[in-house]
Amino acid sequence: MKKIKEAELRKDSSVNKIQFDKEWFYVVHDMEDYLDEDLTGVETVTLPISIDGVKFNIKCSTLEDIERFRQKEPLEDFRTSVFRNKK
Incomplete structure (x- = not known):
């Protein structure tokens, strides 16, 4: 996973x-x-957001939201599946 530094991104x-x-x-x-x-x-x-002088409505996110998503465990959603609750 690539490290992100906000100063470099800006x-x-x-x-x-x-x-x-x-x-x-x-x-x-x-x-x-x-x-x-x-x-x-x-x-x-x-x-x-204005790109080359033209305004577009684009999906954006904060760096904190991106970092939170990236730190999520890959199988986190799988743990709450139906299979875990079966005995």
Whole structure:
């Protein structure tokens, strides 16, 4: 798992970002490419981001939400499945 440093992310031009209410939000699709990971379960907020002068409504997330999703155990959802409750 690749370590993320927020200072590096803010300088990286390949990741689109926006500051909203004093908090930085990063485009989830760009973060997937940056980390080379699937982030489909991350909590997102749709924010207007200007790319090349054109505004788009894009799903974004905070770095804390992304880190929380990445630290989740791979089989965490499996533990609560029906098979665990059978005796």
